[in-house]
Amino acid sequence: MTRKYSNLQIALHWAVVLLIVAQWWTADAIPRTHNPFLRPTMADLLQHKFHNYSGMTIGVLIALRVALRFLRKPGRLQITKGWRERAAECVHWGLYATLAAQAFTGFVASYMWAPAAGIHKAIWLVTMTLISIHVSAAIWHIARRDAVLARMLPCKRAP
Template structure:
């Protein structure tokens, strides 16, 4: 098997992968909550719960992604420099994930606690990340079903010391 990732890297990857869908499922509550307040109405209890869940899960994702970046720097994956165009594209997508998700968490924090004017950019960022996730899943499916290599195994089974 190709060189893999550490248990910490794998755990952080899957933790973030499980929390990101929560953001898409709870994101609509933000607009509903703010709309109700601006109309002088009381937002629904469930929308307020989802609003808080969205904010705190977003902060947790940002922190986890920051930790993941530090772990990646301290424990780089056991791979060489990518030589093919697909390897370079994969590397670029992975680096873009760090920038996009950390940036998205920062924008969400700013929108929630300092300046709501950045919210439209936060929405655009969510769509960009959704496209990146779709591309990432398609590549994982390609490696598993078409190429039948061990690329996905690297993020499932920790590397051996």
């Protein structure tokens, strides 16, 4: 059994990373477009629109990733067996859950019930905490030069 993620899983992982950076980048424009004392600029309106559609795209991609994860889970690595593997699983599933919840609450806040924006913002704090743990762990594996990062990179042979 291969210990690598498939090319589609790898492409989706990095596409979602880029879209999350875009979400963070565009989010500030939204309150400006809602401010009754400010005339929204074209750039703010475009960023608001981008945030909504990119966020919905993240929701769809997360559903696809979870389905792929059930269909094709890469083999385990000897070096991460034990508590590290369990911790990684918790963070990965936490990321899937918070990102799905954020796409959902963002949609509800924008089109159905504005107060859901408070929940949307609160979930972002949890997502950011999980991303920090995840990226710190990835950097730790890069520093150790072990096989973990290669699992999520294209064109590298399976570890």
